[in-house]
Amino acid sequence: MNEFMEQFLIESRELVEGATGDFLALEETPGDRERLDSVFRAVHTLKGAAGIMDFDAMGRALHAVEDVLSAVRAGASPVTSRLVDDGLHALDRVTAWLDVMEATGEPPPDAGAAADAIVARFAAPSAVEPPPRDPPPGEPSGAWLDGLLARHPAQAGAARLALRYAPDPGCFFGGDDPLSLVAGLPGILAVEVEPATPWPALDLLDPFACNLVIRVLLQAGEEEIAGLLEPARGQVEIRALRRPGSGPALPAPLRELLEAQILLLAEPTAEGAAGRIASAGRVAANVLRHAGCASEADALDRATTESLTTGNPARLTAAIAHARDGMPPPGADRSAEAPAAPVPDPEPWPGARMPQEIGARALRVDAERIDALVTLAGELTVAKNALAHAVGLAREGTDPAALAVLLRDQHAGLDRLVGELQRAVLNIRVLPLGHVFNRFPRLVREISAGLGKSVRLVVEGEATEADKAVVEALFEPLLHGVRNALDHGIEPASERRALGKAAVATIRLRAAREGEGVLVEVEDDGRGIDAAAIRAVAAGRGLLPPHVLAALTDEQAIDLAFAPGFSTAAAVTDLSGRGVGMDAVRRAVERMGGRVGIESRPGRGATLRMTLPFTLMLTRVMTVEAGGQVFGIPLDTVVETLRLPRDRIVPVGAGRAFVLRDRTVPLVSLAEALGGAADEADRPETSVVIVNLCGQPGGLAVERLGLQMEVMLKPVDGLLADVPAIAGTTLLGDGRVLIVLDVQELLE
Amino acid sequence: MTVRLVDGETLRLEGDCPIEDAETLLAHMLASPGVTVDWRACEWAHTAVIQVLLASGAPLRGPPAGAFLRERIEPLLVRITDGIMAFPKGGRMP
Secondary structure (H helix, E strand, O other), rough: OOOOHHHHHHHHHHHHHHHHHHHHHHHOOOOOOOHHHHHHHHHHOOOOHHHHHOOOOHHHHHHHHHHHHHHHHOOOOOOOHHHHHHHHHHHHHHHHHHHHHHHHHHOOOOOHHHHHHHHHHHHOHHOOOOOOOOOHHHHOOOOOHHHHHHHOOOOOOOOOEEEEEEEOHHHHOOOHHHHHHHHHHEEEEEEEEEOOOOOOOOOOOOOOOEEEEEEEEEEHHHHHHHOHHHHHHHEEEEOOOOOOOOOOOHHHHHHHHHHHHHHHHHHHOOOOHHHHHHHHHHHHHHHHHOOOOOHHHHHHHHHHHHHHHHHOOOHHHHHHHHOOOOOOOOOOOOHHHOOOOOOOOOOOOOOOOOOOOOOOOOOOOOHHOOOOOOOHHHHHHHHHHHHHHHHHHHHHHOOOHHHHHHHHHHHHHHHHHHHHHHHHHHHHHHHHHOOOOOOOOHHHHHHHHHHOEEEEEEEEEEOOOEEEEHHHHHHHHHHHHHHHHHHHHOOHHHHHHHHOOOOOOEEEEEEEEEEEEEEEEEEOOOOOHHHHHHHHHHHHOOOOOOHHHHHHHHHHHHHHHHOOOOOOOOOOOOOOOOOOOOHHHHHHHHOOOOOEEEEEEOEEEEEEEEEEOOOEEEHHEEEHHHHHHEEEHHHEEEEEEEEEEHHHHHHEEEEEEEEEEEEEEEEEEEEOOOOOOOOOOOOOOOEEEEEEEEEEEEEEEEEEEEEEEEEEEEEHHHHHOOOEEEEEEEOOOOOOOEEOOOHHOOOO | OOEOOOOEEEEEEEEEOHHHHHHHHHHHHOOOOOOOEEEEEEEOHHHHHHHHHHHOOEEEEOOOOOHHHHHHHHHHHHHHHHHOOOOOOEEEOO
């Protein structure tokens, strides 16, 4: 892959990421001008980059997105959640293309069809206007509107929107309160509530089945209610109203532009007809949007799509002519404002990807940090030259004592420089936690939609930095934490309302520097964790004997949630609840040398708190000898070391154990655990390292205890990557390789 | 309780009436037909509660305390119960 392509991929991924964040933010606050501009710029830049790479399909797709965003910027259409959905899907598609390009070095050959789908999706008016997806049954489409306007002549003049909301009969069970939704709409002029089917006798009335149709006249425009009706999606029919005869006549220059489009369409050549239809349709629609006739523009878009599908420009020509003459587009009377036939997708939209591996493929490094490295490299050269001088002196037979002083000074200087170099290099690998947090708004949006819960995600401290390895390894535990909060912690909206809590739950992702480490929290305002339920499940699963369970404090009981194979969910959902989530969190965090705990506030929520080291690179290890070889054991798992007389070791079943301060501690021979032979039989004493295994002490019998040292741990890769129980390797001072063990894995 | 029978012939709705009140309200109405509903202290009632009021046609004593109920919902109930075309009352914002 050439450098040019590499740069394109890096930048495009960053732009996609940025645009995704913008779309999500826009869904939250549709009026956020800054985000709108930002997403428009990102899409525009992506389109330009695709053009430079001669990736025509991507350029076309993004052009369609850009057009719609441009209309939104011009105020011609609102930000709808449909627009956000389509935008995110389009970005997913772009990401899939980038993946192919990264793998093959070529734009994917089959991108054209997918690009056409995106273009069609965005050209269809539904991209900018929430369509009545399933026109509520019962009344012929459009008839209700006339009746509503006729019944409220005084309000009809000021009304800009009319709604017909037919809630699902079962909507109360989903926690919906349709009138509450209506009451939240701005600029209400008139409300009508009527039974959808005639009322039964009172004793046959089901109070929990919604049998209502609500009709509303609003003074507000579509952009003002964007998003407010989201919970009632598919149950609401929205009609934009414009008073007859009050439509502004098009200014002359705009009429001329429309005329030009008709002429363009009239050109007889068959060649490039599709391009001409698309272009003329787009220009004409933009003209109308510019003139503030959004619904006419949408009708024109539909005519464009139709003409494109049939390959016959007649339909579009007629529509433009009508618009020019200030008449409603042909067939675009009220009844035709029903949704256009859905544009068929040549292939399904790619779902949001649940990335398992999120390694940043390239690092963007602050120039200052590189400058610091260059300076250090210079100083190291000076130190090297000074060493050459010392070598010269030694060769000349200088007094060893004087030489020793000189060497000691130089060693001290080198020590300082190497320390600085290490810090500088580690700093390069530092990433803000936003890198991993950024993935969650999208995930929370989709997971919560799947669970039917409304959740707001708040991210705090995303600028907090940590080593790249820590930041990247955080995704999985955070995902488990967030899923657990969504799945188990947060109550359904109806339950929340009954408890007097805000219907929309809040999940907070929070990061902060804490001393040498980084504190990362997932906090929810759900029901908290029921210590009694955890005890009951633990007892049921036989995790601990009843008397031990009874003696646990609530905090200790809640900690059992981290035990392998534990879950309090009665039903297994496709998210969490397989009983592996919290176990996986503890494993992942402890592998990084961190700690994890849960704080529960019954009825008010829970906080998953992870404390992680700032960097994974420097590890304090202790060396031990076993089977004639030296191994390192990470010091954070070591509790203590001791010499154990042989007669204190007692066989327990197939294993061995000893008593330490009135506690029975299992004893494992490290040499045996590593597949060698136990060979300490002839000695009166055994050296034992007591390690902490998930809070329980365990003894490792070794031949000899060694030193403690701070090492730069190199992860094992290549052929050794799959060998279990190896945390990494490092070089010893004498050139030997020190294998550092993952004790947890070793003893499982 | 946000719904209770006060004197055998008046049901009182108070504060925010949650969805559960719909069932209670309906049960009271079935037990003592012709009961009057006093909702002057009612700030908000779940759609299900309003639905019971609509379906029953029970006489109401109002106006309710909540603005939306007073301005937008009460006229609908009055229209139905008294046959008066009292709705709408004008374009005031709720």
